[in-house]
């Protein structure tokens with residue numbers, strides 16, 4: 001019997017045409033939908049002020065940072081900022097707004113469900129599902145498990161590691177000054193020190209420390225190429241044989257493998273009853289890896305992700321605040337003198353800068369806080385609205401990219417006297433009490449501030465910075481160590497410094513001079 005059906009032929013060309021039409025139509029529908037959504041959002045936000053002559057969002061990065069924020073000031077009173085500003089189309093094709101009002105910022109950051117962290121798949125390549133990116137029940141559990149690691153007793157242990165690392169850096173600087181007369185200190189030098197501290201705090205000196213610093217620096221050697229490439233090309237980017245793609249993935253895998261190996265060794269030591277942290281050569285007590293291993297029920301992969309999260313979140317930010325601290329020291333000799341004299345009376349040269357000593361350095365605490373107020377390393381944090389909602393009287397359309405701008409509230413005269421002036425003494429307890437009373441009547445805010453959310457360098461709400469006490473301690477130990485031995489200065493013709501986001505807020509290209517402290521030289 002013959003088969004009368006026509007033979008099945010695969011017309012490849014036609015199939016490709018249909019596929020192209022399918023993909024093309026999908027693309028057109030998506031673009032049209034994005035356009036409609038954009039217009040709907042625009043309608044809701046039409047009454048908001050918009051900064052002119054600046055590129056939406058793009059100008060917030062790099063050297064136009066200050067102009068970008070200055071454009072959000074209220075022309076009727078330029079010492080204040082508009083509460084909400086439309087800053088134009090955002091990366092997710094929606095509208096982006098900057099919220100510059102502490103009450104509204106508090107409302108957004110407290111509502112973890114309506115306002116979620118923006119999808120950050122590029123960073124996920126490095127820190128996996130660590131605390132900074134996880135959501136929902138997983139985040140709740142992680143946060144609960146990790147919070148005790150930043151308690152008082154753990155920080156006391158870590159302060160010893162911080163002081164030991166600073167000592168090594170000081171030795172290197174002394175040597176350079178001896179050879180060359182001065183040490184030119186840059187953000188890169190301070191970043192290397194904070195990286196070294198976080199590596200030691202997380203893993204003691206159990207790995208080849210220098211290798212770890214090197215591998216981690218390879219991961220961040222090309223941040224812009226990595227972020228842009230990963231965002232536009234997707235996961236494939238991290239498989240291409242280029243340093244900012246496959247190179248990042250390769251070094252991440254190498255570090256993860258070392259952490260896994262170390263976990264095996266430490267678990268065996270624990271099982272054998274070996275006193276692990278002293279045998280490992282750490283000069284402090286338990287490190288973060290010890291603490292993570294000690295918690296029951298954390299899967300190995302999560303330990304790796306958390307360790308990498310701490311490495312990422314914990315060094316660049318602190319390096320930024322100490323770089324600004326160096327800038328203020330160099331430009332304010334009066335502040336430097338006062339800090340040095342406080343140091344001389346509390347921890348004279350030769351004594352270790354301990355956790356307890358840091359607690360007695362009141363002016364140093366005020367100095368670091370004022371530095372964080374003037375130049376918060378994370379000047380804004382982002383959230384995306386998952387539904388159309390209201391914050392105060394402002395409608396926020398679904399999909400809006402919301403910036404919560406610490407930089408603006410830190411510089412608004414509603415909450416600060418002379419907000420653009422560097423005045424560490426405003427943080428003295430008595431001054432805080434007075435300011436809070438003047439603003440709030442007889443019920444000053446809990447933190448002694450004029451408004452509890454007028455100082456938010458570490459974010460706010462349930463997802464605030466878990467490492468903030470660690471960071472404050474570290475910044476104080478670093479400044480105290482450097483200042484006790486060295487004088488900080490800038491050459492007389494140094495150009496005005498430019499603040500730029502790269503990727504934290506830094507004084508771009510700053511180089512300060514460190515020389516032996518005059519008093520020490522005289523004493524020799």
Ligand code: HEM
Pocket residue numbers: 117131132133143309310313314315317318321376377378381382457458459460462463464465466467468470471472
């Ligand atoms: C001056 C130094 C630091 C600054 C300015 C800073 C700032 C911040 C800010 C603003 C957030 C909130 C982000 C958001 O709401 O989207 C945050 C979160 C976080 N920070 Fe820090 N940070 C610093 C140091 C550290 C250190 C030393 C560590 C760890 C050792 C750390 C670990 C984290 C983690 C894990 C989160 C995510 C918390 C969560 O989502 O539950 N940070 N940080």
